[in-house]
Structures are given as C-alpha cells and as structure tokens.
Amino acid sequence: MKKKIRVVQYGVGPIGASIVQLMRQKQALVIAGAIDKDPEKAGRDLGEVVGAADAPWGVKVSADPAEVLSHPVDVVVHTTSSFLTDVASQLMECLEAGACVVSTCEELSYPFRKHPELAAKLDEAARESGVTLLGTGVNPGFVMDKLVLGLSSACQRVDHAKAIRIVDASRRRIPLQKKVGAGLSVEEFQQRVTEGTVKHVGLPESVAMLSDGLGLDVDTITETVEPVVATESIRTDYTEVKAGQAAGIHQVARGISHGEEKIYLELNMYVGAVDASDTIQLSGEPNLTMVIPGGTHGDIATAAVSVNAIPALLAAPAGLRTARDLPFCFFPPLAPP
C-alpha cells in the first residue's frame, strides 16, 4: 500500500470548508495543513474552523503559506479568489514547493485567451516542478463546459452549443447572494456591474474551452450582465429582496465565429428562481439535449468536482491542465492511496 496523499487546503471560506469536510472522508487522503490569513481562523484547529462533528483534528490553520509548504505536500486545494491575477503568486508558491494544485479560481479554468502570459508562466512552473495544476469547479469546470464536451462525444457534428443554467440563489451561501446583487436597486446593480463586483466569473473561459474542444473557431467572446428584477418581495437568510429590486443576475456569454454565433451560455442566478435546472443543447448531427432538473447544486458540486479531480490530476502529465484534458471521475471514499 502506498502512502496516503498529503493534501493542504488553501483558503478556508465556505467552499474551502466544504472541500475539507469532503477530503476528510477519503481514505486515500490525509489533511496535512490549511492556509488562511483570516485572523479569526489562523492558529485554530481546522476541524473546529469548519465546524466538523469530530473536531479537533489536530491540524492547525496557518496564516503562513511558506511554513505550511515547507512540509511535504502532494496536493493543494486552493479556494481564495476568482481572479487569476489575484492568485497567481499563491499558485506559483505552491507549484515551486512541488505540490500539485486544484484551484476553484474561475479564471484558471481555461486561462489561455484572457491571461496567455500568466497561463504560460504557470504551465512552465508546473512542468519544472513535475506537478500538475488545474482550475475547476461546477461552473466553470462542469455544467457549461465539461458536460457539454461530454455530450458532444456522442455527436458526429456540432454546429452550435448552448447551455442554460438557472440557479435559485436563495438556497446558496451568502457570498453568492452578494455576488449576484440580490437586494440592490436596479441602479446600484448596474453600477456594481460596471465596477465588476456583481458578476459571475468564468463564462468566457467556458466559451473558450468549448470553442477549442468543439473546433468552433470562435474569434470574439461577448458577455452581458443584466438584473433579474423581483416581481414580489422575497426574504432569504441574508437579505430581503423587495419587488422592483434586483433579485440576481441574467448573464449571457456568446462565442462568435466570423460574425456567426456558435456558442451561447446563459446563467440566471437569482433569489426566488423556481425552475432551477441545467440544460445543454447541441445542434448538429444529431441534435442532442440534456437536462438536469433542479440543476447541479453549485456549492456541493464545486467541492465535489475539485476533490474528485485529485486522482486524475495526480495521474496527468505535468503542467497546466484543464477540465478538457482530464477524464471525468468520482473519487470513491474507500479507494486506496
């Protein structure tokens, strides 16, 4: 029997906490450390920070990445920010320490168009250390890209790809309700969109992955964010949304090739959505439609996709990988290391 895989959690917010609890269930893994600079978490036992029933775990959260990474680490699961420029130095430090990295950083999922130089730099660092790096999650990483590519493997020809995701934000964690602008006036919403703070990150990355994976030769990617306006008052754990206020986002990304739309991704994430679902439509030979009634739960699935990717990531060739390269898999809890 091989040694257990030593994992470190980098970022112990709501998603990081969910990932840690899931990793704790895998016999092949041992949680070797955790990193979070939040003074309310650093120095405390990780099991207590994430509210585990079997806490304490005897693993401290540390504010010092260098200290944690000075011990042997096989895999870092990284959940700190959606933006690649914010996290590139964090990722570099992990790679240079010789750890594979799975990150939920949305812009890392397929960074080749928006951040080609950073992508090349991270790829080079990973190869030099002989480790792999992957950005993934539920969206990007699953619903609007990987699952679309999965469905396309049954197609002889794909002319157009569409994915529509409808999420009831009232069932989701609080940062998400903020991110979708629930409870803002329409004017505030528009201002936050302009500032870039109300928005889901990752749709253009999914468009880029689909364009390459389906050979759709997209030359232009557009993106719009509009409010879904509440027609009646809705109360959530986080806030009250009054009629006329923004309940969330209606976000559309398009992939255009020579003036023609080839990819259409639509994300509706708002408080009070009653028809939550994920729908994929491929036009080609044959036309194929796939529906996930109720939709893939964003938080549960982001943790699942990230942790399930660990065995495939460890088996992949060194470098920056994407969901496109790796087999879909489940990580059985009793799997041997």
Place this chain on the structure above:
Amino acid sequence: MKKKIRVVQYGVGPIGASIVQLMRQKQALVIAGAIDKDPEKAGRDLGEVVGAADAPWGVKVSADPAEVLSHPVDVVVHTTSSFLTDVASQLMECLEAGACVVSTCEELSYPFRKHPELAAKLDEAARESGVTLLGTGVNPGFVMDKLVLGLSSACQRVDHAKAIRIVDASRRRIPLQKKVGAGLSVEEFQQRVTEGTVKHVGLPESVAMLSDGLGLDVDTITETVEPVVATESIRTDYTEVKAGQAAGIHQVARGISHGEEKIYLELNMYVGAVDASDTIQLSGEPNLTMVIPGGTHGDIATAAVSVNAIPALLAAPAGLRTARDLPFCFFPPLAPP
C-alpha cells in the same frame, strides 16, 4: 504539420459504414484500408460499398487482414462482433501489427470480470507493441457508464446509480430489430433469449465499470431479458409486429453488493416506443438526475463515440484502456493531425 493518422476500418457493416463516412470528414485522418470478408464487399471500392456520394475513393475493401495490416496503420476501427471470444484473434493481429484499436465489441468495453485472462492478454499485447486498445460505443461506452461517471464527478457521495434507456427500435437498423426479437412470438422470444441470440450485449460490462468507478463494491451482477409485448400491430421497414408478438426487449442488469442493489440498468429497446429517452439517477450527496429527451441515437452515436475517441486513444498510455480512463472529447473535423 504532422503526417495524417492512417486509419483502417475492420468490418464494413452498417456501423462500420457509418464510421467510415464520419472518418472521411476528419482532416486529420486518411483512410488507408478496410477489411471485410463478405464476398459482396471484398475487392470493391470502400466508398462504393458504404454508398458515399464522392465514391470511388481509391481504397479497396480487402478480405485479408494480414495484407491490410502489412502497410503502416495507426488506428484500426473494429466493428465485427459483440463477443470478445469471437474477436480476440482479430484484435491481437491488429495489436501485433502495431496499430491502436477502437472496437465496438461490447464485451471489450470493460472485460475484466467476464474475460479476465483475455483482457490481460490483450493488455499485454498492446503494451508490447506500445499501442492502445479501447472498446467503446454508445452502450456500453456512453449512456449507461461514461455519462453516469461524468455526472458522478459532481457528487460528494454516490450510494446508488440508475440508468434507464428507452429506444424506439423501429428507427434503427435492421440487425438491431432482429437482435431485440421484434416480430417473434413470445415463445420464440423466450427461446432466443435462452439461446442468447435475443439480447443486448454490454450491460454487465457497464455495471462492472460503474462499480469500480463509483467504488460500489459490487460482488454479484444479475441480468434478465423479457419481451415487451406489442399491444397493437406495428409495421416497420424490416417486419410487421402483430399485437401479442414481441416488439423488443426489456433488459435489466443489477449490481449487488453484500445483498444490496447498488446499480440498476434498464434497457427498453422495442419497435413503437414513443417515450424514447435516456435517464440517469444518482442517489447520494446530492441526488442528481439527468435526462436526454428522445435519447441518444444508437447508431449515430456509436459511430461518433468511436471516432471521437481516436485522439484521446492516441494520447493515452499503451495498453487496454476503457471509457473510464479517457477524457470525453469531440474530434473537430478541421483539427490538424
């Protein structure tokens, strides 16, 4: 630019013909030969045999595998039989000639339980030649295994997996209508089931793949085949099914672990099915359901899955691979070699 990938079609029946027409559309491929022992095909131009609009292609169908394989061949696409014992020597000959093989042989899709020795022998031959071998298609290979595993990558826990496929056999090729017993009396149907000639091959292979991929520890796989009895007369291109005759199959495979059902696969393939669809249900954390309304078209998708697998197969480590190991992908027609 690299040289084009030289492909050979082994078996030019309905599925083989569909595969050949699809491969002809891929710029990265060149069809280097075809093998079929049928005297009505051998010696003729492949394009003419498959009814291509742009025939002749200048590629002859040969009845002699050794002759075709004596030329450089990168990939053989093999479509001759569902049963591994029938095709093992054909596959060995291809592997020993140094060709990768994609086969629609259902029993090859996950042969480790039913044919462990043959699987080991084929794996060894592939490794010795430094090539890869894969059994795939729509079912097994996609609907009831790969797609289930794909969906499971969004799950934190999977307790039970179910897939139900309903196919309208009247829209399918004639051999399939025969295979599902359309037009037989119920007595004849039962007799053919006993003989093993009325049956879809591959469900136990999908159960085995799911058991390993989901960690469900299945110790027993059961399988039943029953007739779907026509309640009114139905006419197809192939035959007429009268009320009271068998219209097709209702086939169920179960994976049992320590007396408890963990996997349930149900295939309904009959003339006149009006509710064609593929449905996957995962029970766990979270519960997840996926529906493909209308279902994945068996013949189109079998050709698609087989041809789309070629790039991933060429990139995979040598040996016997399964759909479980390889990333889902689409093979863009304009992809460079």
